[in-house]
Amino acid sequence: xxxxxxxxxxxxxxxxxxxxxxxxxxxxxxxxxxxxxxxxxxxxxxxxxxxxxxxxxxxxxxxxxxxxxxxxxxxxxxxxxxxxxxxxxxxxxxxxxxxxxxxxxxxxxxxxxxxxxxxxxxxxxxxxxxxxxxxxxxxxxxxxxxxxxxxxxxxxxxxxxxxxxxxxxxxxxxxxxxxxxxxxxxxxxxxxxxxxxxxxxxxxxxxxxxxxxxxxxxxxxxxxxxxxxxxxxxxxxxxxxxxxxxxxxxxxxxxxxxxxxxxxxxxxxxxxxxxxxxxxxxxxxxxxxxxxxxxxxxxxxxxxxxxxxxxxxxxxxxxxxxxxxxxxxxxxxxxxxxxxxxxxxxxxxxxxxxxxxxxxxxxxxxxxxxxxxxxxxxxxxxxxxxxxxxxxxxxxxxxxxxxxxxxxxxxxxxxxxxxxxxxxxxxxxxxxxxxxxxxxxxxxxxxxxxxxxxxxxxxxxxxxxxxxxxxxxxxxxxxxxxxxxxxxxxxxxxxxxxxxxxxxxxxxxxxxxxxxxxxxxxxxxxxxxxxxxxxxxxxxxxxxxxx
Amino acid sequence: xxxxxxxxxxxxxxxxxxxxxxxxxxxxxxxxxxxxxxxxxxxxxxxxxxxxxxxxxxxxxxxxxxxxxxxxxxxxxxxxxxxxxxxxxxxxxxxxxxxxxxxxxxxxxxxxxxxxxxxxxxxxxxxxxxxxxxxxxxxxxxxxxxxxxxxxxxxxxxxxxxxxxxxxxxxxxxxxxxxxxxxxxxxxxxxxxxxxxxxxxxxxxxxxxxxxxxxxxxxxxxxxxxx
Amino acid sequence: xxxxxxxxxxxxxxxxxxxxxxxxxxxxxxxxxxxxxxxxxxxxxxxxxxxxxxxxxxxxxxxxxxxxxxxxxxxxxxxxxxxxxxxxxxxxxxxxxxxxxxxxxxxxxxxxxxxxxxxxxxxxxxxxxxxxxxxxxxxxxxxxxxxxxxxxxxxxxxxxxxxxxxxxxxxxxxxxxxxxxx
Ligand code: HEM
Ligand SMILES: [Cu+2]
Numbered sequence: 001x002x003x004x005x006x007x008x009x010x011x012x013x014x015x016x017x018x019x020x021x022x023x024x025x026x027x028x029x030x031x032x033x034x035x036x037x038x039x040x041x042x043x044x045x046x047x048x049x050x051x052x053x054x055x056x057x058x059x060x061x062x063x064x065x066x067x068x069x070x071x072x073x074x075x076x077x078x079x080x081x082x083x084x085x086x087x088x089x090x091x092x093x094x095x096x097x098x099x100x101x102x103x104x105x106x107x108x109x110x111x112x113x114x115x116x117x118x119x120x121x122x123x124x125x126x127x128x129x130x131x132x133x134x135x136x137x138x139x140x141x142x143x144x145x146x147x148x149x150x151x152x153x154x155x156x157x158x159x160x161x162x163x164x165x166x167x168x169x170x171x172x173x174x175x176x177x178x179x180x181x182x183x184x185x186x187x188x189x190x191x192x193x194x195x196x197x198x199x200x201x202x203x204x205x206x207x208x209x210x211x212x213x214x215x216x217x218x219x220x221x222x223x224x225x226x227x228x229x230x231x232x233x234x235x236x237x238x239x240x241x242x243x244x245x246x247x248x249x250x251x252x253x254x255x256x257x258x259x260x261x262x263x264x265x266x267x268x269x270x271x272x273x274x275x276x277x278x279x280x281x282x283x284x285x286x287x288x289x290x291x292x293x294x295x296x297x298x299x300x301x302x303x304x305x306x307x308x309x310x311x312x313x314x315x316x317x318x319x320x321x322x323x324x325x326x327x328x329x330x331x332x333x334x335x336x337x338x339x340x341x342x343x344x345x346x347x348x349x350x351x352x353x354x355x356x357x358x359x360x361x362x363x364x365x366x367x368x369x370x371x372x373x374x375x376x377x378x379x380x381x382x383x384x385x386x387x388x389x390x391x392x393x394x395x396x397x398x399x400x401x402x403x404x405x406x407x408x409x410x411x412x413x414x415x416x417x418x419x420x421x422x423x424x425x426x427x428x429x430x431x432x433x434x435x436x437x438x439x440x441x442x443x444x445x446x447x448x449x450x451x452x453x454x455x456x457x458x459x460x461x462x463x464x465x466x467x468x469x470x471x472x473x474x475x476x477x478x479x480x481x482x483x484x485x486x487x488x489x490x491x492x493x494x495x496x497x498x499x500x501x502x503x504x505x506x507x508x509x510x511x512x513x514x515x516x517x518x519x520x521x522x523x524x525x526x527x528x529x530x531x532x533x534x535x536x537x538x539x540x541x542x543x544x545x546x547x
Numbered sequence: 548x549x550x551x552x553x554x555x556x557x558x559x560x561x562x563x564x565x566x567x568x569x570x571x572x573x574x575x576x577x578x579x580x581x582x583x584x585x586x587x588x589x590x591x592x593x594x595x596x597x598x599x600x601x602x603x604x605x606x607x608x609x610x611x612x613x614x615x616x617x618x619x620x621x622x623x624x625x626x627x628x629x630x631x632x633x634x635x636x637x638x639x640x641x642x643x644x645x646x647x648x649x650x651x652x653x654x655x656x657x658x659x660x661x662x663x664x665x666x667x668x669x670x671x672x673x674x675x676x677x678x679x680x681x682x683x684x685x686x687x688x689x690x691x692x693x694x695x696x697x698x699x700x701x702x703x704x705x706x707x708x709x710x711x712x713x714x715x716x717x718x719x720x721x722x723x724x725x726x727x728x729x730x731x732x733x734x735x736x737x738x739x740x741x742x743x744x745x746x747x748x749x750x751x752x753x754x755x756x757x758x759x760x761x762x763x764x765x766x767x768x769x770x771x772x773x774x
Numbered sequence: 775x776x777x778x779x780x781x782x783x784x785x786x787x788x789x790x791x792x793x794x795x796x797x798x799x800x801x802x803x804x805x806x807x808x809x810x811x812x813x814x815x816x817x818x819x820x821x822x823x824x825x826x827x828x829x830x831x832x833x834x835x836x837x838x839x840x841x842x843x844x845x846x847x848x849x850x851x852x853x854x855x856x857x858x859x860x861x862x863x864x865x866x867x868x869x870x871x872x873x874x875x876x877x878x879x880x881x882x883x884x885x886x887x888x889x890x891x892x893x894x895x896x897x898x899x900x901x902x903x904x905x906x907x908x909x910x911x912x913x914x915x916x917x918x919x920x921x922x923x924x925x926x927x928x929x930x931x932x933x934x935x936x937x938x939x940x941x942x943x944x945x946x947x948x949x950x951x952x953x954x955x956x
Contacts, residue, residue: 222598234688235709
């Protein structure tokens with residue numbers, strides 16, 4: 001194998017794993033070990049995924065009938081806002097980078113830690129403070145602006161906008177610190193021989209994500225600061241009643257938030273690249289194309305934000321320009337999808353749970369990405385904007401894309417993180433339920449939206465009832481699938497088989513140390529001599545040291 | 548570079564350098580990381596301030612006459628003096644970095660004191676400026692009441708003063724943070740933590756302080772001077 | 775094998791930190807230039823340059839900023855990647871400003887007019903195409919508003935939204951608009 005590691009056998013039992021090398025609660029609370037911090041993030045984001053998921057089920061249940069059931073219009077507004085805000089800012093943005101990225105970036109680079117371990121710890125606590133702010137907002141008067149905080153409604157509603165935006169503002173700093181840390185880590189902490197062409201694609205994806213985090217999030221910070229000031233002092237930048245321009249708020253917000261959707265999906269791309277190639281035992285097709293398309297996406301994502309303003313009163317010229325540029329994002333995205341499919345072609349695919357998630361992703365993300373195209377078509381968006389079509393689109397990319405990739409990655413790396421194997425059969429059932437539940441829930445919503453069902457309504461016309469009911473039932477299936485997944489994963493922690501150091505026969509560096517890794521990751525600094533995807537059975541010349 | 552168990556032959560004495568954190572292999576790597584991290588941080592600062600500058604330009608575009616009229620009420624002299632003070636502080640800071648590059652801790656501490664002094668003068672001038680604005684009711688947004696104090700400015704001057712206070716206020720916050728950091732560096736320098744081969748913290752402090760200066764270089768003409 | 779690596783590459787002399795130390799004369803020269811330039815903008819602000827004053831002030835500010843960045847912040851001698859980060863940031867600020875300003879500037883020219891004028895006019899001019907934002911906008915708007923008033927506010931809605939194949943007319947109108955401005 002090409003990633004020939006000079007250290008020979010990982011000596012199990014010589015050194016305790018990072019999980020037990022230090023003991024006691026304090027050793028976790030003040031840890032600067034990227035692996036422990038990754039786990040702490042993982043637990044936190046999962047907690048918020050659960051909370052926001054419960055809110056989602058409540059929303060779907062309310063929509064089972066056309067009339068009001070158990071939520072008033074006002075409550076419904078609050079619930080979908082909190083669902084969106086928590087999902088976006090406390091779950092999906094930190095999910096892959098802060099949890100899996102933290103854990104595996106240094107390992108995959110052959111480093112002992114990220115460049116700034118203490119900053120990493122700080123970032124975690126900043127995130128926690130942000131979470132407290134959002135929770136306080138929920139517990140006081142709630143929030144009913146939608147996750148986008150559009151003015152002038154956000155400057156006039158009576159809910160806890162300031163507390164909530166302050167929370168998001170703080171979460172932004174956590175995101176910036178993580179991004180900054182990762183960029184420096186990738187530049188400065190690579191192990192000997194790990195040049196840019198030998199970096200695993202997950203690292204490339206996390207790197208591109210980190211660049212966006214650094215470049216876009218400060219604008220979110222200033223936007224929310226301006227919003228807070230607008231609301232408290234009425235300075236008249238965004239609030240038309242004071243002489244401001246509400247569309248300007250949307251420019252500010254989407255300058256961050258469109259790139260932010262790529263903060264959400266790019267790490268997912270990275271996971272899929274790893275999963276597809278490892279579980280099809282085939283060298284990734286188009287390594288350079290995938291790596292560089294991540295960077296291309298990161299850059300292009302900054303010039304398309306106006307597609308969220310097509311019907312907001314943005315100038316038509318700007319609309320045309322943004323529509324054109326938005327199509328350009330499709331190109332690097334399609335390059336990735338084609339490369340993954342080409343990798344699978346002719347591979348010796350191991351149909352295990354992680355691979356199932358990888359394949360589920362190929363379908364769901366492709367549907368999500370393709371439906372972005374009608375939305376970016378200026379004229380068609382006039383009809384589709386603010387309908388369930390948009391809801392379906394972004395759930396296909398965010399849930400079908402990022403969340404599916406995240407769960408897939410969790411399965412792929414679970415043995416490494418926890419040192420335990422989960423039950424494959426249980427895993428496949430979980431994946432099947434998630435896949436079916438997800439598609440039933442959201443495929444329906446494309447049709448609903450296309451027929452004119454507007455988003456963010458608690459009640460609707462009776463002709464939409466059948467589809468809404470199908471969608472609600474789908475969401476229950478999805479919920480069952482996710483809970484099932486949680487159960488067997490937890491079960492594996494106690495009852496699972498002990499994981500070998502490299503259960504999938506992967507070549508990237510994280511598999512070259514023991515499972516779970518030791519505190520300093522490697523017994524000896526690894527030296528890299530080749531591609532991370534030259535599997536021994538297809539590249540006989542790459543001497544397989546570990547087999 | 549290796550862990551406690553394996554011992555590679557030591558090619559350099561970095562391994563015994565007390566300033567080297569465990570996860571870095573060399574001082575060079577550590578320093579380069581710190582500097583790259585700082586430049587990325589500066590990038591985020593620039594982008595954050597850019598939002599306020601954009602708000603300012605939009606304001607000029609929407610209400611050109613009002614901006615011209617309202618900005619006459621800012622004191623060019625106060626702004627001018629502060630510009631000179633801040634530029635001087637940048638100069639002393641740069642000299643501070645140079646001193647420590649040459650290993651002169653004493654001179655570094657002197658330069659830090661001078662820089663801190665300039666920063667304080669800046670804040671004092673700011674204080675007088677702000678109190679004058681407060682007295683005249685030239686306050687942001689809802690609190691604007693200059694017309695009650697006999698100042699008639701056509702249009703929507705509350706927006707201009709909102710932007711003025713936001714921009715200078717956020718900048719002022721950065722100045723204060725900078726002062727705190729320099730004080731901390733002064734203490735650390737006194738403890739002998741820096742030397743000709745180990746001064747990246749000073750260098751990064753300098754970078755931060757120069758950025759604060761950079762922002763002001765644009766704030767000053769835009770708010771105080773431009774017609 | 776070299777023991778020490780940076781950026782995945784072996785480093786020959788890891789403990790030699792190569793830092794450029796500028797002579798005092800550089801610092802003195804720079805601060806001198808900064809003072810002079812400050813004086814210049816200050817003095818110019820008393821002269822009545824009209825709209826040019828923004829350009830002048832910005833050019834001077836850019837020169838000052840360049841001096842600070844190049845010499846005080848050592849970017850001239852530093853790792854070129856830091857320069858790349860810095861300039862890259864400026865480019866993204868440019869994107870932010872550029873697109874937002876572009877929208878804000880082109881908004882009144884086309885959109886505003888169309889909202890009040892085009893849709894309404896369309897019925898009347900059926901087949902003749904649209905005339906958009908040609909000249910004297912405020913007067914025209916007043917007229918349109920009066921007409922709308924007279925028709926009992928019947929313009930709204932998108933009933934006749936589709937197919938006003940007006941692309942070329944818009945372009946024409948824009949050209950005319952420009953001509954009128956000269
Ligand atoms: C393949 C490229 C994509 C294209 C061309 C695209 C295009 C669009 C367009 C035009 C809209 C605006 C629809 C409207 O409001 O009328 C939109 C909305 C949205 N997209 Fe995408 N998109 C793409 C990928 C993604 C990805 C990868 C994500 C997230 C992971 C995402 C998340 C969203 C979200 C959250 C919204 C709705 C925002 C809101 O109004 O609440 N999109 N997309
Ligand atoms: Cu978008």
